[in-house]
Amino acid sequence: MKTVLMVAEKPSLAQSIAKILSRGNMSSHKGLNGACSVHEYTGTFAGQPVRFKMTSVCGHVMTLDFLGKYNKWDKVDPAELFSQAPTEKKEANPKLNMVKFLQVEGRGCDYIVLWLDCDKEGENICFEVLDTVLPVMNKAHGGEKTVFRARFSSITDTDICNAMAHLGEPDHNEALSVDARQELDLRIGCAFTRFQTKYFQGKYGDLDSSLISFGPCQTPTLGFCVERHDKIQSFKPETYWVLQAKVNTDKDRSLLLDWDRVRVFDREIAQMFLNLTKLEKEAQVEATSRKEKAKQRPLALNTVEMLRVASSSLGMGPQHAMQTAERLYTQGYISYPRTETTHYPENFDLKGSLRQQANHPYWADSVKRLLAEGINRPRKGHDAGDHPPITPMRSATEAELGGDAWRLYEYITRHFIATVSHDCRYLQSTISFRIGPELFTCSGRTVISPGFTEVMPWQSVPLEESLPTCQRGNTFPVGEVKMLEKQTSPPDYLTEAELITLMEKHGIGTDASIPVHINNVCQRNYVTVESGRRLKPTNLGIVLVHGYYKIDAELVLPTIRSAVERQLNLIAQGKADYRQVLSHTLDVFKRKFHYFVDSIAGMDELMEVSFSPLAATGKPLSRCGKCHRFMKYIQAKPSRLHCSHCDETYTLPQNGTIKLYKELRCPLDDFELVLWSSGSRGKSYPLCPYCYNHPPFRDMKKGMGCNECTHPSCQHSLSLLGIGQCVECESGVLVLDPTSGPKWKVACNKCNVVAHCFENAHRVRVSADTCNICEAALLDVDFNKAKSPLPGDETQHVGCVFCDPVFQELVELKHAASCHPMHRGGPGRRQGRGRGRARRPPGKANPRRPKDKMSALAAYFV
DNA sequence: GCAAGGTC
Numbered sequence: 001m002k003t004v005l006m007v008a009e010k011p012s013l014a015q016s017i018a019k020i021l022s023r024g025n026m027s028s029h030k031g032l033n034g035a036c037s038v039h040e041y042t043g044t045f046a047g048q049p050v051r052f053k054m055t056s057v058c059g060h061v062m063t064l065d066f067l068g069k070y071n072k073w074d075k076v077d078p079a080e081l082f083s084q085a086p087t088e089k090k091e092a093n094p095k096l097n098m099v100k101f102l103q104v105e106g107r108g109c110d111y112i113v114l115w116l117d118c119d120k121e122g123e124n125i126c127f128e129v130l131d132t133v134l135p136v137m138n139k140a141h142g143g144e145k146t147v148f149r150a151r152f153s154s155i156t157d158t159d160i161c162n163a164m165a166h167l168g169e170p171d172h173n174e175a176l177s178v179d180a181r182q183e184l185d186l187r188i189g190c191a192f193t194r195f196q197t198k199y200f201q202g203k204y205g206d207l208d209s210s211l212i213s214f215g216p217c218q219t220p221t222l223g224f225c226v227e228r229h230d231k232i233q234s235f236k237p238e239t240y241w242v243l244q245a246k247v248n249t250d251k252d253r254s255l256l257l258d259w260d261r262v263r264v265f266d267r268e269i270a271q272m273f274l275n276l277t278k279l280e281k282e283a284q285v286e287a288t289s290r291k292e293k294a295k296q297r298p299l300a301l302n303t304v305e306m307l308r309v310a311s312s313s314l315g316m317g318p319q320h321a322m323q324t325a326e327r328l329y330t331q332g333y334i335s336y337p338r339t340e341t342t343h344y345p346e347n348f349d350l351k352g353s354l355r356q357q358a359n360h361p362y363w364a365d366s367v368k369r370l371l372a373e374g375i376n377r378p379r380k381g382h383d384a385g386d387h388p389p390i391t392p393m394r395s396a397t398e399a400e401l402g403g404d405a406w407r408l409y410e411y412i413t414r415h416f417i418a419t420v421s422h423d424c425r426y427l428q429s430t431i432s433f434r435i436g437p438e439l440f441t442c443s444g445r446t447v448i449s450p451g452f453t454e455v456m457p458w459q460s461v462p463l464e465e466s467l468p469t470c471q472r473g474n475t476f477p478v479g480e481v482k483m484l485e486k487q488t489s490p491p492d493y494l495t496e497a498e499l500i501t502l503m504e505k506h507g508i509g510t511d512a513s514i515p516v517h518i519n520n521v522c523q524r525n526y527v528t529v530e531s532g533r534r535l536k537p538t539n540l541g542i543v544l545v546h547g548y549y550k551i552d553a554e555l556v557l558p559t560i561r562s563a564v565e566r567q568l569n570l571i572a573q574g575k576a577d578y579r580q581v582l583s584h585t586l587d588v589f590k591r592k593f594h595y596f597v598d599s600i601a602g603m604d605e606l607m608e609v610s611f612s613p614l615a616a617t618g619k620p621l622s623r624c625g626k627c628h629r630f631m632k633y634i635q636a637k638p639s640r641l642h643c644s645h646c647d648e649t650y651t652l653p654q655n656g657t658i659k660l661y662k663e664l665r666c667p668l669d670d671f672e673l674v675l676w677s678s679g680s681r682g683k684s685y686p687l688c689p690y691c692y693n694h695p696p697f698r699d700m701k702k703g704m705g706c707n708e709c710t711h712p713s714c715q716h717s718l719s720l721l722g723i724g725q726c727v728e729c730e731s732g733v734l735v736l737d738p739t740s741g742p743k744w745k746v747a748c749n750k751c752n753v754v755a756h757c758f759e760n761a762h763r764v765r766v767s768a769d770t771c772n773i774c775e776a777a778l779l780d781v782d783f784n785k786a787k788s789p790l791p792g793d794e795t796q797h798v799g800c801v802f803c804d805p806v807f808q809e810l811v812e813l814k815h816a817a818s819c820h821p822m823h824r825g826g827p828g829r830r831q832g833r834g835r836g837r838a839r840r841p842p843g844k845a846n847p848r849r850p851k852d853k854m855s856a857l858a859a860y861f862v
Numbered sequence: 863g864c865a866a867g868g869t870c
Contacts, residue, residue: 035870059868066864073863081864092868180864189865197864212863215865326870338869513867558865638863 005109005137005152006054007102007129009117011036012336013155014056017115020160021052031055031105033097039103045111055105060121061128062089064182066190073194079597080121082590087183088796089128099132099756106133112238113148114170115163116122118385120572124178126170128809153385154345170533177572180582184575188589189215192596196544199600199639202649204607205617207540209525210638216561219510219548221517222526223556224502225535226545228494235490242486243268245440247283247433247469248477254479255441257283257433263486270483277436278481285474286432286439293423293445295461297452299342300389301415303511304504305712306337306408306846309415311496311533313458318515319495323773325390333401334412335391335803338512345388350375350420352644356395362410363417366455375420391416416457421452424460429467435478441648442467493534506558525637539610547603551596557857615644620659623691633658641674641689650689650713652676653705661686667714675739676705682816683741683747683754687715707749714740718749721766722800724776727813728753736766738777746801752816757801760787771800779807 008014018026018039026041039054070076070085093101106112112133132145140146148167152159158332192214241264245257264270282639298307305321310321325337343351354375357367381389392413400408421740430443440693444464453460462730470476496500499518503509509517518535526541537545548556567585570576618632624643631650639658641650652658653676661673664690677684687705695701697710706716714720723746726732734749744764746755758764760783767778780798788795789810802808 057868058870063867064865071864080866093870096870117868125868178867185865185867187865191864194863211863213864217866247867330870510867512869516866 001042001049001051002045002110003051003108004055004111004113004132005106006052006113006117007133008054008056009122009125010058011115013115014039014054017160018054019158020155021054021164026054031101032278035096036098036101038046048180050111053105053109053116056097057098057102057116057125057129058093060092060125061102061132063092064088064186065090066186066698073198078191078194078198079590079593081187081194082593085187087186102129102132107136109133109137109147112137113150113167115150115152115166118151118153118220120174120178122230123171123174127175130170140156140440147699153383154388156345156346156347171572173574174572174576175576177568179573180517180578180585181564181568183582184585187214187586188593191593194596195593200604200607203604203613204611205614205632205634205642206612206636208636209540211524211538212544212570213520214555215517215520217513217517218520218524219544219556220506220508220561221499222537222541223519223545223548223558225494225521225527225537226542228491229537229542229708232493233488237487237489238265239263239267239485239487240269242484242651243270243273243277243438243440243481244484245277245283245433245435245481247476248479249476255442255476257586259443260432260439260441267485274481274483277438280436280478280481281480282437282475283433283440285470285472285476285589286434287472288429288431289469290427290429293426293428294450295426295451295453297379297421297423298415298418298456299389300344300419301412302339302342302389303337304340304500304514305342306390306412307515308497308500308686309411310408311500314404314411315533316408316502317387317518317529317533319519320404320406322515324404328401328412329407330407332393333396333409336388337390339387339389340382340384341386341389342510343383343389344378344381344419345568346546348388349852350378353393353416354420356638357392359418359713360395360413361397363414366421367417369415370421374726376422378419389419417455418452418459421455422449424451424453425449426461429472431467433476435481460571483804484663488773493530493536495531496533496535499535499750502558507562507821508558520706543603543606543610547606550602550606552592553578553600555592555596568709614642614649618674621658622672625666625669628670631689650690650693652692653703656682656684662755666691668711673706673716683745683752684737685735685747685749686739705749707747722749722777723766723779724774726751726753734776736764747816748756754814754816755801756812756814757807757810758783760784760789768796769798771803773803774800776800776802781807 008017021651022041028039030037033084038054041052043050043052064087066085067088075087079565083205114126114129116125126149149170150163150167153161168391196212198215200207243259246254247257248254272684275816307318307321310316311318325334328334329337351371352369356365358364358371365840390412396409401409411457425448426445427448428443428445430441433440444467445461446466447461450460475673492832497517500514500862503514522529525538525730526544527535529536530536539775545556554560564585567581571578571581614634618634620630621633621641622631623629624631624646627643627645629643629645634640634642638654639652656676656678659675661675665671666672666673669688669690671688671690673686673688675684675686685705685707691709692703692705693705699710700708707718707721709717711717712717712719718733721736721738723734723736726734726748729748729751733757734746735749737745738746741764742762743759744757744761746757758781762784763782765780767780769778770776771778778798783790783795785795797806799807802813
């Protein structure tokens with residue numbers, strides 16, 4: 001029997017589609033990567049009985065990057081990234097092992113049906129899958145067609161079965177347009193980012209951003225925030241005047257009337273109108289009207305609307321809201337949360353979904369009434385052909401979900417109920433009055449039936465006092481007429497919800513990537529989130545945008561994206577050649593780049609006003625080995641040392657603290673050593689600022705401290721302080737931390753393994769002798785007399801930390817804690833083999849001797 | 863160390 005491989009874009013869709021096509025008659029198992037499942041069933045295909053294997057990828061299989069050597073920032077001129085630098089496709093998420101998984105499942109299959117999402121990205125993933133799988137599939141006999149594309153616009157039985165019955169072919173042009181986008185975004189984004197970062201970081205010491213990034217989505221996103229900031233800054237308040245009248249409708253009731261002219265900007269004219277009206281004793285009713293109006297029930301919920309409400313009403317940022325929604329989705333509480341669609345599919349079981357909520361303590365009454373009296377037909381929304389709108393999938397309580405998950409679920413559910421509720425109907429009454437020659441109006445609204453506002457109370461029409469019943473010609477005594485002086489006020493900073501709307505309107509990002517771009521501009525310290533989730537640009541953000549405006553406004557305008565996308569659409573439609581569009585667009589941006597580089601002084605002038613040059617920032621810390629003057633330690637991200645005399649900058653390890661290390665010097669270059677520490681529960685090591693940036697030996701790389709230094713005789717080096725191979729990672733060595741006493745520690749120089757050794761020793765040295773059993777270096781320890789763990793009055797002991805029975809009891813293995821919880825992770829969470837005794841695998845070379853000692857020495861003496 | 867786009 002032949003086999004048909006079918007591939008969807010994500011595991012959830014593979015399952016839904018397989019369920020529909022197999023009519024629920026399938027067997028499923030997890031794939032080798034643990035993320036994707038394979039659903040198998042039998043059926044017929046091309047008129048023969050076959051076995052179907054339905055599985056999925058997890059989004060893109062491949063990602064585009066430069067060849068490795070073009071990722072070295074100091075070695076490559078960013079201008080080369082526009083054309084010379086070759087790119088390659090790499091596996092998008094190596095942990096998922098997607099290529100291997102697809103090849104294992106695809107081997108020996110005869111046909112492939114591609115069920116990827118029906119958009120350009122999905123079309124592109126089709127070809128990623130084909131490139132991976134076709135080489136291992138059975139070869140076709142005699143020109144038989146083996147590759148098929150299923151096109152569907154919703155995950156419903158009819159749509160899916162219809163797609164299966166009318167299979168087509170993947171669209172190469174659409175896929176190519178995505179290839180072009182990827183290459184453009186990569187080359188343009190990286191070139192500008194590298195140039196800006198290096199240029200400004202080399203000049204200023206207080207930018208407080210380790211990366212000054214540029215991108216066709218993130219830069220316009222920042223632009224919107226700065227545009228609002230500029231409006232606020234340039235705002236000039238204007239004084240205006242308003243007439244306000246009060247009429248008495250009863251002995252103790254009065255009505256406040258609005259002036260039909262609204263306001264005037266000339267005091268004398270306002271005064272004239274006041275004079276014309278204030279002596280009048282009566283207000284005459286000119287006209288009355290009563291109109292029934294409706295406030296429409298909401299459209300079915302899509303992602304951006306959910307994000308807007310989450311930000312403006314729930315105070316949840318888009319990134320956090322999306323993570324929360326994803327968790328609700330994987331736990332089965334809501335439907336797929338990434339969708340542009342606001343229209344329910346024709347056969348959507350609205351009543352079934354509603355029935356699930358009929359006993360909920362918070363909205364049972366509304367739901368039961370809807371079910372009894374009949375639901376309202378949802379409004380006609382937009383069908384983007386991706387996923388159904390976001391709806392609750394089962395009932396949940398506050399206690400069950402808790403916190404933000406509950407608040408988001410509650411909103412999604414209330415929104416869903418509202419979409420099948422009736423519109424809110426209210427009566428709008430207005431009375432128009434004449435006082436002297438001037439007209440005034442008052443209006444009031446009274447609710448006829450609340451409709452959907454019953455479940456969305458925050459949307460309800462506010463209660464207002466009802467207006468008196470009267471008719472044309474009636475008169476009321478005038479209480480008073482007064483003139484108010486007011487001022488126009490500036491707009492406030494952009495809210496996140498407003499920003500999302502702007503991004504959506506200009507096509508910046510997608511439903512899935514909008515939260516990422518907003519997050520980016522916050523993390524890069526271009527924008528801060530203020531109260532009410534308003535986005536206030538920082539000095540850095542403002543200067544960048546003003547700089548782009550000055551040099552080339554297109555770099556920051558939202559049109560930069562749409563112009564490129566128009567070109568890409570031509571590729572997708574087969575109206576333009578992929579190569580031509582790519583090279584032409586790259587050429588345009590290459591010119592823009594060179595012009596930007598040539599004009600950077602224009603942006604620099606703005607930088608100078610807000611930021612301080614390197615030489616003027618930081619505080620003196622350690623001495624330069626060349627001029628022997630103090631270098632300044634710049635704490636702002638990225639932290640570094642700067643010698644203003646030599647005009648050199650030395651990068652330092654990040655995310656920790658830097659101190660002077662006892663004024664000790666590196667024997668190679670005479671630079672004073674500094675001590676990096678990630679906190680009391682973490683690890684620390686000394687480093688030479690020069691060697692850290694310019695590795696002294698051939699077997700060392702940039703970014704190595706003394707604990708990785710292969711110097712054969714320096715007292716701080718790996719050679720003298722190394723003990724044995726790390727118990728967890730492959731290449732690390734456990735090194736004595738000479739500063740850790742009196743609670744002595746040994747730490748891996750690669751991963752975050754830390755062994756706490758001796759608490760009450762006043763001196764610990766690494767001996768030249770090694771352990772007979774495991775070859776680790778022995779430790780020579782002097783304990784305090786009073787607290788010595790040794791038998792009798794002994795205070796000194798030499799032994800192996802891993803094998804010596806006395807020491808073994810004292811060693812406890814831990815993982816270094818980072819000074820900030822944000823930076824934790826990595827192997828630190830692996831607990832399994834971490835605790836307990838540490839033992840080095842036998843038979844490996846003693847790590848105390850550098851592998852290539854001769855070459856190290858040779859380099860040293862040259 | 864960089865972009866934006868999928869998704870876990």
